[in-house]
Amino acid sequence: MLLTLLHIIFGILFAYLCINTLYFFAAALAGKLYRSPKYEPHPEKKRIAVLIPTYKEDHIIINTVKKALEHDYPSDKFQVFVAADQLQPETIAQLLNFRINLIEVQFELSSKARSLNQLLNHIPEKDFDVAIIIDADNIMMPGTLEKVNAAFQKGFRAVQCHRIAKNRNTPVAVLDAMSEEINNHIFRRGQRALGFSSNTIGSGMAFEFSKLKSIYNKPGILGNPACDREVDFEVMKADICIEFIDDAYVLDEKVSSKAVFERQRTRWLESQIIHLRLFFDKNQGPLPKTRDYWNKLFANLAPPRLLFLLSYGILFLLFLIEQVSGVAFLYPSYIWWAALTALYFLTFIISIPSSFYNLATFKALMHIPLLMWSIVRALFRMKVSRKEFLHTPKAFTQEQNN
Numbered sequence: 001m002l003l004t005l006l007h008i009i010f011g012i013l014f015a016y017l018c019i020n021t022l023y024f025f026a027a028a029l030a031g032k033l034y035r036s037p038k039y040e041p042h043p044e045k046k047r048i049a050v051l052i053p054t055y056k057e058d059h060i061i062i063n064t065v066k067k068a069l070e071h072d073y074p075s076d077k078f079q080v081f082v083a084a085d086q087l088q089p090e091t092i093a094q095l096l097n098f099r100i101n102l103i104e105v106q107f108e109l110s111s112k113a114r115s116l117n118q119l120l121n122h123i124p125e126k127d128f129d130v131a132i133i134i135d136a137d138n139i140m141m142p143g144t145l146e147k148v149n150a151a152f153q154k155g156f157r158a159v160q161c162h163r164i165a166k167n168r169n170t171p172v173a174v175l176d177a178m179s180e181e182i183n184n185h186i187f188r189r190g191q192r193a194l195g196f197s198s199n200t201i202g203s204g205m206a207f208e209f210s211k212l213k214s215i216y217n218k219p220g221i222l223g224n225p226a227c228d229r230e231v232d233f234e235v236m237k238a239d240i241c242i243e244f245i246d247d248a249y250v251l252d253e254k255v256s257s258k259a260v261f262e263r264q265r266t267r268w269l270e271s272q273i274i275h276l277r278l279f280f281d282k283n284q285g286p287l288p289k290t291r292d293y294w295n296k297l298f299a300n301l302a303p304p305r306l307l308f309l310l311s312y313g314i315l316f317l318l319f320l321i322e323q324v325s326g327v328a329f330l331y332p333s334y335i336w337w338a339a340l341t342a343l344y345f346l347t348f349i350i351s352i353p354s355s356f357y358n359l360a361t362f363k364a365l366m367h368i369p370l371l372m373w374s375i376v377r378a379l380f381r382m383k384v385s386r387k388e389f390l391h392t393p394k395a396f397t398q399e400q401n402n
Helices: 002-033 058-069 089-095 110-123 145-155 171-193 209-216 227-237 259-277 291-300 305-325 334-351 357-364 368-381
Strands: 048-055 078-085 101-105 132-133 158-165 205-208 240-254
Touching: 002 305, 048 110, 058 078, 058 089, 078 089, 078 110, 078 259, 078 357, 089 101, 089 110, 101 110, 110 209, 110 227, 132 145, 132 209, 145 158, 145 205, 145 240, 158 171, 171 240, 171 259, 171 334, 171 357, 171 368, 205 209, 205 227, 209 227, 227 259, 227 291, 227 334, 259 291, 259 368, 305 334, 305 368
Parallel strands: 048 078, 048 132, 078 101, 158 240
Antiparallel strands: 132 205, 158 205
């Protein structure tokens, strides 16, 4: 009786892991075979608002603003807007010396959504066609806005740029950078290859200005710490396809310590649950059952990859116990589990860029067990009722992709 029950449990677990692994593998393989479209400079220029919400990031915002102002897009066609939440007076004084629009904001409960809401409602809607959101540590590489403009000129109303690591200065930063590239491959390049809308990341993403403003004036979004997920959801509801521009690079600082990694993953797990709940929220009204709807719903049902690795690790230990005890409690047989594990790792191999195949990455992989434990801890620290934005502190690094 007990053995039968174990077989049923392991059979269900196998089916769940198998479906998700096949989904990841299909997206990874499609992304590998896909040739991303190239966006050349277009003679007509959209007017672009660069939105930078910042919270207590005095040590990095000055550099970010300088780089944004130096961007190689016609200066009369873009403007930089900064929402300064709890910056020091000296930082504010420095920022006022730049050719930017600075809005000092203060909230009882600070959040990225509230800062963006203030920015979007401060800017006359008729003045801009496109709004791009970048974080206070992001640097747009040359040509980014030109490529965003070209995509909008082609008819797209939403775009996700290719966010890459600014730093690989610690093993955790290397793994975080590699995780970002795996996500870029599976959930952005791979999705576009399969004909689906790209997933957004939270920064380096551009939208039709009027649409983004309407989303950030939507009831409830200001209290949602996963506001970027809600933006993705609202864009899906409007049946707007999100393009992924593979060579429009935005540098993003990666977390450098295990403690910050755990805090970041706690926020991401909460965001995933909040996003998933939107699909079943009756207040959202009738949802169009498009292919993007089903694809995004399915993707949100998948657990974090490190939990997959943890599951396969535990199953390997159970296999060893099975061999020692002589009791075959795993179902199906270990051959099937081994094949599934191999397919999962093959998905990783396909998705990881060749620049990560080096000694630094090999050393960083030794830290995966600790990060698995961080994910487990993050699961127990989750609060989906959280109203505040769980800020991830960053340390200043130069704008280079090492």
